[in-house]
Amino acid sequence: MSEVLIVLVSGASGSDKLIMPSPPLKSSPPLNALERQVLALLAEGHTAKSIATALDMSVHAVNERLREARRKTGAASSRELARRLAAQKNWDKQVGVPGDDPPDADLVSPGAAMVARRRSRSLVIMLVTVAAFALAVVGVQNASAPTATPTRATSAPAVPGDGVSRGAAPLNPYLSRFAAEARNSDWAAPAELRALALFTLVDGVRSVEVNCAATLCRVEGAVQLGAMKRAMAGVQGDMLRSRLAGAGLEVAAADFRVVPDAAEAGGFTAFLRRTD
Structure with a gap:
């Protein structure tokens, strides 16, 4: 039989109370x-x-x-x-x-806050993984691409009404402005990753290098042999423009360089303008 403990407590008024735990x-x-x-x-x-x-x-x-x-x-x-x-x-x-x-x-x-923190960490890990994958793709392309030494470069002809200027002269204002800008690391670093990933997806583009300052990004790209037309169409195309707009960027000017003696191998320089 279990025992029951009863406690008798005397109050200030002298009355007693029973307390059962x-x-x-x-x-x-x-x-x-x-x-x-x-x-x-x-x-x-x-x-x-x-x-x-x-x-x-x-x-x-x-x-x-x-x-x-x-x-x-x-x-x-x-x-x-x-x-x-x-x-x-x-x-x-x-x-x-x-x-x-x-x-x-x-x-x-x-405990929902703890779950939210775990989801936030998962999102950060996913973004870092995507950026690392893009850099790995570019590294593989650079390692496997044949090295060419162009002998004579010419600017590709402009396509009227496409909104992209070509040739050395249209790039000059952006070259001097980009050189004068100080780097804003908070904006430049993520902008470089976004632009790198998007230009790497352009058909015909072999390798890409992106450098950003405070309001401008300079993109240097190499084009695969025989793929200049596809690369030009991709850089000036609506798909890339739409993706860049989603990343807070737009193409301000571009210059395509072709080398006829190398089966249209060449490259391009593009300047992206910050829009966010």
């Missing part, structure tokens, strides 16, 4: 270590989702542990069981205590 805790069957860990996190304010994230489990597995703990202890509420367990965490024995809250269905989310 919570009923003694059951000790069988004992909760295992995982059930105790889940209940401890629940007592700290976590939800089933945040507990699953913290313990690398599924939400279903967490709810199974809670249901098993309630079954062992006869508790009607996982939260009440968790509170009782936390209040008696210094007791050196296996604990199982029933409660009187309604059974848990879906636990609400004081």
